[in-house]
Amino acid sequence: MNGLHIIHLDEITRYEEMIKLPSITASKIDIKKPTKNASTDHQSMFPNQSKILDNDSTVKKSTPSTSFLPQISDSALKPTVSNSSTSKVPTGSTSTVKFSNGDVYNGSIVDGQKDGQGTYQWASGGEYNGTWKDNNFHGRGTRTWPSGDKYIGQWINGNKHGRGKYLWPSGNVYDGDWKDDQRTGKGTFLWADGNKYMGDYIAGERTGTGTYIWVDGTKYTGDFVANEQTGKGTYVWVDGSTYIGQWVKGNMHGKGIRTYANGNIYDGEWRNDKRHGKGNLKWKDGEEYNGEWKDDNFDGQGTRTWASGDKYIGQWISDKQHGRGKHLYASGDVYDGDWKDDHRTGKGTFVWANGNKYTGDFIVGERTGTGTSIWVDGSTYNGQWKSGNMHGKGIRTYANGNIYDGEWINGKMNGTGNFKWKDDGEYNGECKEDNFDGQGTRTWASGDKYIGQWINGKQHGRGKYIYPDGNVYDGDWKDDHRTGNGTFMWSCGNKYIGDFVVDEQTGTGTHTWVDGSTYNGQWKKGHMHGKGIRTYADGSVYDGEWRNDKKTGKGNFKWKDGGEYNGEWKEDNFDGQGTRTWPSGDKYIGQWVNDKRHGRGKYLWSDGDVYDGDWKDGQRTGKGTFIWADDTKYIGDFVVNERVGKGTQTWASGDKYIGQWMSDKMHGRGKYIWSDGTIRVGRWNNGKQC
Template identity: 35%
Template structure:
């Protein structure tokens, strides 16, 4: 603590002594100035500060000042000019400096007003610094070099207290000629100066490592030059006011290269730019962005030729894609936009298809026409690149569709016309006829009903040109399920079928009504009566039983309306064949064997009174002997003898078809 206190006291004492010495300096100067008042202007003066002592040498006038200065330990030590490093000064004349012998030049050491100190040649007659000298400024600055008429003139070095340094040529106190200037920030300039400013050829080293080599004017980069940034970016070209202007080339560290015109550090005018990803732009620029007419080729090979604005495609232009597709239209802020007079055209290279119409945000949107190379074309509404809304589709075969679209497919209500004149009107779904619709065929046939995937499916009514009608179920364009088929409706020849169908044929249960009044109600197989059924004739005859291949076959009953008789038994191909029974209207009953529709073989005839005959029949006639069985009141049967020939017979009508 004691040592620190002593050091602090010593420092205070030295500062006090220095202050007292400075007071002596100014007192001495003031005394000389007072004595000089009223003297003849022809008498010589010392450095312009006071009256001479009469000595022939003006050096004697500075003795008192120099003596005082020599005693002051705070005066900056004087440098020997001849000992300065010529390589730093870059002026060879310093190493061969010698004192001038002329009487009007002296070597002086003087402390100037405000504390500046000069040591060097002095022109006594002109009372000015002239020759070689060093000036140490009160603010800490320092100049070593040549002087003329109190101005730095010739070769010299100036250093400021804050680290600024200039080494080079001077003219009338200003930097002029070749020199090196170093700023406190670390920036350095090597080149030519004019009137104190960087002017002419030079090299500028920025504090961050950037370098400029080229022309300067009024302290600014001006003219042709090369600029190298520490980041690796390079510029070669013209500059104005420190900014790239005129023609120049820039190469960035990431590989981008621009060659063309500049204005105030902006790419401006015409130029070409090669981008790191392989893209190329050639054309007009405005304040660093694409503008005017130009050509842009993307890294994928897509080429745009047309107008640009603010760095984007804007106006009329053409896009050539790498796959050969071509778009010719208008752009707004980089995207295809246009309608009406500004509509665009897109040609597909692979397919040959073409679109002409409105565009929004690079997509077909609005009204347009899409033409297929095969001859089909669509004209109508587009939404987000797809046909959507109302439109008309024309096919190469002459067919047309007019109606709703969704996602480029027929979807909604529409009318489809075939070249042959057929017309469908109704709903579509995803390009296919679906729902309830009506078709009128060119032949005159009509169908109205349900559809699925372009086929009649579900319930529907088909009306033939001749008036025939089918009303019922459909499956995959064929009559299938329950339905009614009417032939020659509302005419004497009308026939109808009502029942089940399978793949266009009557199959299952159904009723067929013939034009003559005959009715069949029963089973059908593959379009034919087959299975159990009832056949009713207009005269009242009825068959109820089995059918095979359109014929009564198997077991069945037949009622004859004209006689009232009924046959129950076996049938073969529409004929009674085998075992059967006839119930006569008179009450008799015959049960036995039949052949070719007649009683043939053994049988029993039971009469209404209960008596019966057991015997053999041949073609409806009793043959040979037989046995009668008589019915008596007590319930016993009595056998009778042989009966004579019998002529009884039963003729039954069997309907064949």
């Protein structure tokens, strides 16, 4: 069949509408300010910081719905007129041409070419209605596709060119400039979901300057390249936060200023939507970080200042103080050294505001390892540490000159060590909780020495004390005192074995003197007190009561020669009621005062004589009765062992004298009665009748 044919296009190339712009919700980039604790004690004194940016710092990219834009080749619209055509179409006329495939053209034809106004309908359902030139869409026209896509606007040589609007069945709309069938120039793209772009296009892509507005109010104004934010631009989030700066492929990249909704501001370098490079972050409350960043974290060299006044200058890794750094605290304390994961870890020096200083190892913020601490008073410690405390082996030199060299636990002397006083000897032994505790030896500058057990810094338990004068105590101790059972040996040779209470013999014990004498019995406050037996060097023995080292109370004293006293005592003297027996056989039973017969008493001589009466200062004085062995009897007054005063004497013969006496003789007025009854009354002088 000869005639005019329009070739139907079965393949239509589509443009996929791509968009890459950030879309951020109301909670975008939230800066978490690090919490900080600072302390001036010797334990942990440094900030515990949390991550500055959480995961929603990533800029959301929005990809709107896509559709197809037609790409029509020139050959598709260039019909040829066959010589064999049976239809004659006049030039310049309006004709309707039906094609074998069902397509239909109705419009102007000039010189066998579609030229002028015309409508082309594809059997598949598509349609073009507009002006033509040389078999091409040219001028103004509307093109619809079977898919529902629609273009209304200008054409040149079959291409969308000039001003035009493209509508997708999804609801997306582009209204703007076209060139060579591509969006090029100024244009507005409105997505069905409400997102909108107004700006430059090149070859179908957002390239140049434009504004992208998301349906939630988020907005970007700035440079685009190949559909992505690249160059300089401003991004405004719906919460009011902004970014002004450089972009690359839809990401904040280069230099830019990010102002957050909470008032925080970051001014610095970015890479792939993250703070990366050098930058400054200022918190609303005055806190600040100035330095290097990596992937939204403090990373590299930087300075962090807290609202409290604390300041850190040094290295960071992953938002944490890590590497070498210096931390200055508002309190005046300063740490300069190694850091790991926000903690002082490694080698470092900590100087307190009061002047105290530590140089050495740290682990997780605390002095752990080996180090030296110097106090402002001049005291020092050099040795091992754990968790901020002196722990392990170390030497502590005190301000007063004392030195401890030994083991430590939790900041206190614990274990074995040597403590030297500047001017008072030393201690060598076990310690516990800063006290001498366990087995140890203490030597004093005076020459005193103790070897034994200790508890809470005091001699306690079993121990031996050597005095500079040669005295030695070996026994029990309690609270620095001889208490319990022990042996005390004097340098002179005397010895005590027995009970002690607070340094004094108290209880039961035996004392042996160098001369061989002994005491075995009760003691009180260092004195023989109570009941006890005293054996003297000469063989004499006292068995009885004592008070303050003296025989007092009741007791029995036996002389080696056989003599004996049994009775009451006072201050080492016979005193009270007692019986005294002599080796000769003499015996006194009666009262005593100050070791003398005094008061009422009876004296029995071994020859049979007996005196029963008053005594004074060991002499018969007062009233008494003297009976001789031959039964002669005197009853009357005595003065210093002599009959003086009034008295009656009866002889064994029966004679009797009643009267006055002087110096053991009848003297003065008297009456003499003979056994035969004769009586003579008169005066006597020195035993003779006047």
